[in-house]
Amino acid sequence: xxxxxxxxxxxxxxxxxxxxxxxxxxxxxxxxxxxxxxxxxxxxxxxxxxxxxxxxxxxxxxxxxxxxxxxxxxxxxxxxxxxxxxxxxxxxxxxxxxxxxxxxxxxxxxxxxxxxxxxxxxxxxxxxxxxxxxxxxxxxxxxxxxxxxxxxxxxxxxxxxxxxxxxxxxxxxxxxxxxxxxxxxxxx
Amino acid sequence: xxxxxxxxxxxxxxxxxxxxxxxxxxxxxxxxxxxxxxxxxxxxxxxxxxxxxxxxxxxxxxxxxxxxxxxxxxxxxxxxxxxxxxxxxxxxxxxxxxxxxxxxxxxxxxxxxxxxxxxxxxxxxxxxxxxxxxxxxxxxxxxxxxxxxxxxxxxxxxxxxxxxxxxxxxxxxxxxxxxxxxxxxxxxxxxxxxxxxxxxxxxxxxxxxxxxxxxxxxxxxxxxxxxxxxxxxxxxxxxxxxxxxxxxxxxxxxxxxxxxxxxxxxxxxxxxxxxxxxxxxxxxxxxxxxxxxxxxxxxxxxxx
Numbered sequence: 267x268x269x270x271x272x273x274x275x276x277x278x279x280x281x282x283x284x285x286x287x288x289x290x291x292x293x294x295x296x297x298x299x300x301x302x303x304x305x306x307x308x309x310x311x312x313x314x315x316x317x318x319x320x321x322x323x324x325x326x327x328x329x330x331x332x333x334x335x336x337x338x339x340x341x342x343x344x345x346x347x348x349x350x351x352x353x354x355x356x357x358x359x360x361x362x363x364x365x366x367x368x369x370x371x372x373x374x375x376x377x378x379x380x381x382x383x384x385x386x387x388x389x390x391x392x393x394x395x396x397x398x399x400x401x402x403x404x405x406x407x408x409x410x411x412x413x414x415x416x417x418x419x420x421x422x423x424x425x426x427x428x429x430x431x432x433x434x435x436x437x438x439x440x441x442x443x444x445x446x447x448x449x450x451x452x453x454x
Numbered sequence: 455x456x457x458x459x460x461x462x463x464x465x466x467x468x469x470x471x472x473x474x475x476x477x478x479x480x481x482x483x484x485x486x487x488x489x490x491x492x493x494x495x496x497x498x499x500x501x502x503x504x505x506x507x508x509x510x511x512x513x514x515x516x517x518x519x520x521x522x523x524x525x526x527x528x529x530x531x532x533x534x535x536x537x538x539x540x541x542x543x544x545x546x547x548x549x550x551x552x553x554x555x556x557x558x559x560x561x562x563x564x565x566x567x568x569x570x571x572x573x574x575x576x577x578x579x580x581x582x583x584x585x586x587x588x589x590x591x592x593x594x595x596x597x598x599x600x601x602x603x604x605x606x607x608x609x610x611x612x613x614x615x616x617x618x619x620x621x622x623x624x625x626x627x628x629x630x631x632x633x634x635x636x637x638x639x640x641x642x643x644x645x646x647x648x649x650x651x652x653x654x655x656x657x658x659x660x661x662x663x664x665x666x667x668x669x670x671x672x673x674x675x676x677x678x679x680x681x682x683x684x685x686x687x688x689x690x691x692x693x694x695x696x697x698x699x700x701x702x703x704x705x706x707x708x709x710x711x712x713x714x715x716x717x718x719x720x721x722x723x724x725x726x727x728x729x730x731x732x733x734x735x736x737x738x739x740x741x742x743x744x745x746x747x748x749x750x751x752x753x754x755x756x757x758x
Binding site: 297300 | 481482535615617627632652654
C-alpha cells in the first residue's frame with residue numbers, strides 16, 4: 267500500500283480518507299513554538315465533490331489514492347452508463363450516473379472530457395470548458411434585437427437550459443462555458 | 455531594537471550557533487552536523503541551536519548582567535506560512551526582573567519598534583486557565599484526555615490519528631491552535647501561567663493549583679514571543695532534560711546529549727531572571743501586513 271507522509275502534502279495530492287479518494291486543496295503547517303505540530307488540510311472528496319477540513323498530526327502517514335485524470339472521448343449513453351474511449355488505446359470505460367453527475371447536461375458525443383479514475387474506475391467527469399450545442403427549443407427571435415440584453419431561456423440538444431440573447435433561434439449552434447453555464451456566442 | 459536595549463543598559467551578545475548540546479524538548483528538532491579535524495579525535499557531533507538560550511544562561515551565571523541577542527536559530531521540520539527552518543530570534547534576559555515586568559518590557563519594545571509603522575495597543579493579559587475556560591468551558595487543570603478529545607471531535611471534527619493518548623499537552627495544543635487561535639486574530643494578548651506539563655524551561659510555582667511561570671504573546675492571532683521565569687535549579691533542569699529524552703525514545707526521536715556546561719552553570723548559580731524570545735521575521739510580517747513569513751524573508755526555504 268502506497269502512503270504519503272504529511273511532509274509530502276501539497277495541493278493536488280490524492281489521498282484516501284474515510285474510504286474515499288480525496289484531493290488536497292490546501293495544506294497548512296500549524297505548530298506552537300513549544301508543542302505538537304499539525305497539518306491542517308482542506309480536502310475535496312472526489313466522489314461527492316464535498317470540501318472538508320481535516321487535521322493530521324505532522325509526521326503521520328496516510329494511504330495514497332490511486333487516482334488518475336485522463337482525457338477520454340465521450341461515445342454514447344445507454345441510459346444507465348455513459349461510455350468513454352481512450353483516444354490512443356481505444357480502450358472503453360463505462361461511467362455510472364454518480365460519476366457523470368452534473369456533467370451530464372454538457373456531454374456531446376465525440377467531445378473529449380477529463381475523466382477521473384480511481385483504481386481504474388471512473389468516479390468523475392469534467393466536460394470541456396467550452397461546448398458547441400444546438401438549440402432544440404427557444405421562443406421565436408425578436409427582429410432587430412442585437413444587444414443580447416435581457417435574453418431568454420433556450421433548451422440545448424443535451425437537455426441543458428441556458429439564457430441566450432433574444433436574436434438566437436432554434437436550430438442554431440451556440441457556444442457555452444460549462445464552468446459557469448453561460449452563453450458565450452453563436453458558433454460556426 | 456538595538457536602540458531600545460542601549461537605552462536600557464542591556465548588553466548585546468553574540469553566542470555560537472553550533473554546540474555540543476541542544477534543546478531536548480521533543481517538539482523541537484535540531485539540525486545535527488559534525489566537526490572533523492584538529493581538536494577532535496573522532497567526529498564531534500554538533501547541533502545548530504534552536505535558540506541561544508543555553509549559551510545566554512551561561513553568560514548570566516558568569517555575571518554578565520542583562521543581555522540580549524539577535525541571532526539566527528534553526529528548527530528542523532518546521533516550514534509553513536508562519537514557519538521557516540532558519541529564522542531570526544530576538545532573545546533577552548533580565549536578572550532580578552519578574553516575568554510580569556518582562557511582559558511590560560516586551561510591550562515597550564513593540565511600541566518602540568512599531569512607531570510610525572503600525573499602531574500598537576497594549577495587550578490584554580489573561581491566565582492560561584481562564585483563557586482556556588473562556589473559549590472552551592473546560593478547565594485544563596482538571597480535564598483528562600478523553601474529555602478534551604471529545605471537545606476537539608465535537609468542534610473540529612475527527613481527531614488526528616497517532617496522537618499520544620497518555621499526555622494532555624498535545625490535545626491542549628490541538629485545541630489552542632485550531633479552536634482558540636482563529637478566534638483571537640484581532641487581539642494582542644499575553645497568556646501567562648501555563649499548565650505545569652507545558653513548563654518547558656520555566657519555573658513552577660506551587661500555588662494550590664500549581665502553574666508554570668511562562669507567558670506567550672499573541673499579536674494579530676500569531677504567536678510572537680515566549681517568556682519564562684527561568685528555571686535555575688540544576689537538579690530539576692536535569693530531570694526535565696531526562697524526562698524529555700525518555701519521551702524522545704518512546705516516540706522514536708533522536709536522544710539529545712545533555713548540555714553539561716549549562717547544567718554546570720546552573721549548579722554554580724543562575725541569578726533569578728526572566729527571559730523572553732521573540733520571532734523577528736514574524737514581527738516584520740505583522741508590521742508590514744505580509745500574508746506569510748516567506749514574504750518577510752528574501753531567502754526562505756524555497757529560495758536557498
